[in-house]
Amino acid sequence: MTQQPATVNPWSDDDNSAFLRLRMKTFWNGDYFERIILPLLNLPHSGRVLDVGCGNGGISLLLSDLRPDLQILGMDFEPKPLEDARAYASRNGLANLTFEQGDAHNLRYDDAVFDGVLCQTVLTHVRDAQAAVKEMTRVLKSGGVFFAAEYTNSAMANYDSVHFEKRDEAWYREYYRINRMFMKGKMALGRGDDTVGARVPLLATQAGLDVYDVRLNDRAMHVFPPYRHEKQRNYLELAKTANTIDNDEKWLKLNIKTVVAGGGTEEDGRWFHHAIDSAGIVRAIEDGTFTATGSFQLYLTFARK
Numbered sequence: 001m002t003q004q005p006a007t008v009n010p011w012s013d014d015d016n017s018a019f020l021r022l023r024m025k026t027f028w029n030g031d032y033f034e035r036i037i038l039p040l041l042n043l044p045h046s047g048r049v050l051d052v053g054c055g056n057g058g059i060s061l062l063l064s065d066l067r068p069d070l071q072i073l074g075m076d077f078e079p080k081p082l083e084d085a086r087a088y089a090s091r092n093g094l095a096n097l098t099f100e101q102g103d104a105h106n107l108r109y110d111d112a113v114f115d116g117v118l119c120q121t122v123l124t125h126v127r128d129a130q131a132a133v134k135e136m137t138r139v140l141k142s143g144g145v146f147f148a149a150e151y152t153n154s155a156m157a158n159y160d161s162v163h164f165e166k167r168d169e170a171w172y173r174e175y176y177r178i179n180r181m182f183m184k185g186k187m188a189l190g191r192g193d194d195t196v197g198a199r200v201p202l203l204a205t206q207a208g209l210d211v212y213d214v215r216l217n218d219r220a221m222h223v224f225p226p227y228r229h230e231k232q233r234n235y236l237e238l239a240k241t242a243n244t245i246d247n248d249e250k251w252l253k254l255n256i257k258t259v260v261a262g263g264g265t266e267e268d269g270r271w272f273h274h275a276i277d278s279a280g281i282v283r284a285i286e287d288g289t290f291t292a293t294g295s296f297q298l299y300l301t302f303a304r305k
């Protein structure tokens, strides 16, 4: 039986769909994905590929564009992003894609049916990453390829360039104190583990896979005025979308609940929610002073069954 998520899934609404689609553009440079990642995956012609936790399309869309011969199946817990993914695929004539609902902990597929099983920023969100990796391994054919692109979120430092001057040591101490409670709370609520990225090679090995490479994604976001390049303007759009979060009651409640579940107070949760100072970021974007040179750092694990 499919187990329900322990709490509201924040990825399921339209705002987040738009956010995820924009963010995807900040993970990869196309040349790196095409010339480095694809050859390393070495997926067989016409192979069957499963994208676990595909959301509104994520890596399925990238792959479908570059490898129209593959039969790609995206699955996710949430119906809304899947509808969005279907609509996007049909609008863009991506005929080799199908999407369906399911649970990464309990895949509805037979053993050994896929030539490739992939996920991108999913193992940090599932209740039990080890169980999900075992399931991904089970449905993989012998010789099939496993690929996971996953965060270790504590490595993210995108906004420091806006705030670094304004924040003192006490602010950072407070931030890391509460961030730790936030991470513990996420695990306690079954909302995943933000530090999973760097541990995926071990999880894959424990599931019986042979890890043959571990890398990082290549995109750094070098955003600085006057924002002449399209990539920079994409990122600004992303930053604005992400930074409506300060005023979002749903995220405020969820952040407070998470910090409290990790041993903090409601006040800690509120402080943490507002720590990013999204209004400050939006102001800096509007007056053309925003700079950021951080990255969404993903650990890439390549393994074979």
Ligand SMILES: C[S@@+](CC[C@H](N)C(=O)[O-])C[C@H]1O[C@@H](n2cnc3c(N)ncnc32)[C@H](O)[C@@H]1O
Residues within 6 Å of the ligand: 009, 011, 020, 021, 024, 052, 053, 054, 055, 056, 057, 058, 059, 075, 076, 077, 078, 081, 102, 103, 104, 105, 119, 120, 121, 122, 125, 126, 127
């Ligand atoms: C950050 S999003 C990433 C989406 C997509 N892979 C991408 O790269 O844009 C995380 C996704 O994992 C999905 N998810 C979380 N837990 C899941 C589970 N147990 N089974 C399937 N999908 C799950 C969420 O619904 C969400 O779409």
